[in-house]
Amino acid sequence: MRSVQTYFPAAEPCAVLTTQPLDRPLDYLAPEGGCALGDFVEVPLGPRKIIGVVWGPAAGDFPRNRLRPIFRVLDAPPLGDDLRIFLEKSADYTLTPLSAMLRLATRAPGLGDAPATRRIYRLGDAEPDRMTDARTRVLEVMREYGGLAFTQRELADMAGVTASVIKGLVKQGALREEDAPRDLPYPRLDPDAPGKALTDDQKAAATVLCDGIASGAYGTTLLKGITGSGKTEVYLEAVAACLRKGRQALVLLPEIALTSEFLTRLEARFGGRPAEWHSGVTMTERRRAWKMVAEGGAQVVVGARSALFLPFRDLGLIVVDEEHDTSYKQEEGVLYNARDMAVLRASLCSARVVLASATPSLESWVNAQAGKYSRVDLTSRFGDAVLPEMKAIDMRAEDLPSSTWISPTLRAAVKLRMAAGEQSLLFLNRRGYAPVTICRACGHQVACQHCDARMVEHRFLKRLMCHQCGETAPMPEQCPSCGVEGKLAPVGPGVERLAEEAVAAFPDARIAVLSSDLFGSARALKEEIVRIAEGGADIIIGTQMVAKGHNFPLLTLVGVIDADLGLQGSDLRAAERTFQLMRQVAGRAGRSTKKGQAMLQTFQPEHPVIHAILCGDEEQFWAAEAREREAAGVPPFGRMAGIIISAPEAQDAFDLAGQLVRHAGPLIEAGATVYGPAPAPISRIRGRHRVRLLVKSAKGVVLQPALRKWLGGVKVNNNIRLSVDIDPQSF
Ligand code: ADP
Ligand code: ZN
Numbered sequence: 001m002r003s004v005q006t007y008f009p010a011a012e013p014c015a016v017l018t019t020q021p022l023d024r025p026l027d028y029l030a031p032e033g034g035c036a037l038g039d040f041v042e043v044p045l046g047p048r049k050i051i052g053v054v055w056g057p058a059a060g061d062f063p064r065n066r067l068r069p070i071f072r073v074l075d076a077p078p079l080g081d082d083l084r085i086f087l088e089k090s091a092d093y094t095l096t097p098l099s100a101m102l103r104l105a106t107r108a109p110g111l112g113d114a115p116a117t118r119r120i121y122r123l124g125d126a127e128p129d130r131m132t133d134a135r136t137r138v139l140e141v142m143r144e145y146g147g148l149a150f151t152q153r154e155l156a157d158m159a160g161v162t163a164s165v166i167k168g169l170v171k172q173g174a175l176r177e178e179d180a181p182r183d184l185p186y187p188r189l190d191p192d193a194p195g196k197a198l199t200d201d202q203k204a205a206a207t208v209l210c211d212g213i214a215s216g217a218y219g220t221t222l223l224k225g226i227t228g229s230g231k232t233e234v235y236l237e238a239v240a241a242c243l244r245k246g247r248q249a250l251v252l253l254p255e256i257a258l259t260s261e262f263l264t265r266l267e268a269r270f271g272g273r274p275a276e277w278h279s280g281v282t283m284t285e286r287r288r289a290w291k292m293v294a295e296g297g298a299q300v301v302v303g304a305r306s307a308l309f310l311p312f313r314d315l316g317l318i319v320v321d322e323e324h325d326t327s328y329k330q331e332e333g334v335l336y337n338a339r340d341m342a343v344l345r346a347s348l349c350s351a352r353v354v355l356a357s358a359t360p361s362l363e364s365w366v367n368a369q370a371g372k373y374s375r376v377d378l379t380s381r382f383g384d385a386v387l388p389e390m391k392a393i394d395m396r397a398e399d400l401p402s403s404t405w406i407s408p409t410l411r412a413a414v415k416l417r418m419a420a421g422e423q424s425l426l427f428l429n430r431r432g433y434a435p436v437t438i439c440r441a442c443g444h445q446v447a448c449q450h451c452d453a454r455m456v457e458h459r460f461l462k463r464l465m466c467h468q469c470g471e472t473a474p475m476p477e478q479c480p481s482c483g484v485e486g487k488l489a490p491v492g493p494g495v496e497r498l499a500e501e502a503v504a505a506f507p508d509a510r511i512a513v514l515s516s517d518l519f520g521s522a523r524a525l526k527e528e529i530v531r532i533a534e535g536g537a538d539i540i541i542g543t544q545m546v547a548k549g550h551n552f553p554l555l556t557l558v559g560v561i562d563a564d565l566g567l568q569g570s571d572l573r574a575a576e577r578t579f580q581l582m583r584q585v586a587g588r589a590g591r592s593t594k595k596g597q598a599m600l601q602t603f604q605p606e607h608p609v610i611h612a613i614l615c616g617d618e619e620q621f622w623a624a625e626a627r628e629r630e631a632a633g634v635p636p637f638g639r640m641a642g643i644i645i646s647a648p649e650a651q652d653a654f655d656l657a658g659q660l661v662r663h664a665g666p667l668i669e670a671g672a673t674v675y676g677p678a679p680a681p682i683s684r685i686r687g688r689h690r691v692r693l694l695v696k697s698a699k700g701v702v703l704q705p706a707l708r709k710w711l712g713g714v715k716v717n718n719n720i721r722l723s724v725d726i727d728p729q730s731f
Helices: 081-094 098-105 133-144 152-159 163-171 200-215 231-244 256-270 283-295 305-309 338-348 362-369 408-419 495-505 522-533 574-586 608-615 618-632 650-662 665-670 703-712
Strands: 013-018 026-029 040-045 048-057 119-123 175-179 219-225 248-252 275-277 300-303 315-321 352-357 374-378 389-394 423-427 436-439 455-458 463-466 472-474 488-491 511-514 539-542 555-560 597-602 638-647 673-685 688-698 721-726
Touching (some): 013 040, 026 040, 081 098, 081 305, 081 721, 119 152, 152 163, 163 175, 200 231, 200 352, 200 374, 231 248, 231 352, 248 305, 256 300, 256 522, 300 305, 305 338, 362 618, 408 423, 408 597, 495 511, 511 522, 555 574, 574 597, 574 608, 574 618, 638 650, 638 673, 638 703, 665 673
Parallel strands (some): 275 300, 389 597, 423 539, 423 555, 511 539, 555 597
Antiparallel strands (some): 013 048, 455 463, 463 472, 638 688, 638 721, 673 688
């Protein structure tokens, strides 16, 4: 093995990677006192001073006498080898510039400010005597971020002003200067605090995970257990084992809304609150978390996918909870799948991965089947809870007035539960009042002006909303197409409309609607969830968000309003998604001592997916799914990449796509095939037309080098955006 230089004495050339959009590190001379690999440094770039990381030996393609010296080494924990290699490999895999990867890893604000000199700034009470553009910009930034405090550098960078502008505002009393709070370590967590007494099954599963931790070597385990079987209790034992070894643990959750409940649970288990990392965490807290993760003062981090890029000092375990969840795939900016990246990161630092789910992704199931991952199953629910009984309601045989969706059979079942003092959940995976608004005079369907999507009526907000771009508009009085007044009518149900029907059908019931857009804040939502869990509602009407993780002990009936919804369309993952979603939703019923029941309203009870859900033979379902994917040569049995080209004019996007197809030589030589161009799954978003090419190859082909060569060969005009999506979610 080649030995890598790790220390650069003063004036010796070395390469520094910055977060500037350049495709590689730049050469500089080491500062007085030298610098080491991974050090955060301040370097000149043009007229500016920017922060970078010492990345390796100089590339040497620039004459030494023209290199500029590094200004100084910053007082921040250096980036470890494993994280640097992780960033390089994930940049390589996702075809992302390394600088963009570094940006993910250094999101902590104020990085590199010397702690001793750190002062922070808040809005003051006084108005400055004289306003300048620069001063206005600073005050605007401060107001935009409400009560947050910033360091001088953060503020200067964000407002694009010099330090003297900030000093001037302090003198005038328009800003207040104070000492930054010292970054405190998180409370010590006690792995030996008494946990719950595990059942024999749970103990056996925990032992497998703990043995893995003890081995000190990389390995991934799929922890498959039906909802309520105690997966969380089991992987908390792995966290404890990891802490006993003095290593750090990371728990990834698919949704921020689940963190606070989880933190409370973790605190109860280990006697202290761990670090938290997601977009809802304040800048100050993020700064603290970043630093403590690097120094080892944070033993456990609970967070969203971006927590994978934190500078752990010694990461020993990554848990990916609800590993099948599609929100682990980042769909904007750097496109990566956190589940796969967790496995990569762990393999680079001899850590263990636990993928936990009641309904694993087909990828993980196949990897376990092939022996790449080990697998542990929990097959019974904790305590007296048993899995709900599953039943189809054949909608062809139900007598339903038009514009109603709750069948007589389901209605009777809900009434029985109400009489017993139990809760029912009516599940419909559609936000808003009605998915379509149609003109009864001309047949026009109201659509978003910027996207290839219909506008969805949200009666609660009294507006139409585009679920692609978020644009809203008032409900028009006249048809936007034919101009006739008073003829616009809702078609089909959303949860709000379903709630309306429920109010009429169950006049005595207390009805609660759980849909993400009905709550102003995560906190309001959490309070509502607690209220419902304590029995504050008889009927819960909810979208996808109720399928995840929340515990409603009184809930014994789940009615799925439209079980066929996900099966339409041509997406090869539709069956997997529907299967997972239906099982997850059904799993909400009967989580405590009362037996639960799930009823699926369907027009095609004989459909293989519906059939598999009902009979509950999961292994058979996965095996059949795997066979179909294998026959189609798609992931996880083949490799695939999506190339999305977007432009204000559709023709420009198609032209570039056509050009790429004509110059596909490098791909063909590598044994890959290009399909398309075709309109992307969503063909227009925010006014940009989107065209997609799909690249497919056998599993043995490494696509990335071929893709790089291929895409490097065409010129992309400024108005066109091209992004590469390795392992796309839909195909
Ligand atoms: P899962 O993550 O598989 O859905 P959880 O770990 O959340 O399951 O467990 C479901 C419920 O059962 C939780 O309220 C949990 O506290 C409880 N539970 C599970 N195992 C035990 C145990 N061994 N002792 C006490 N309570 C348990
Ligand atoms: Zn839109």
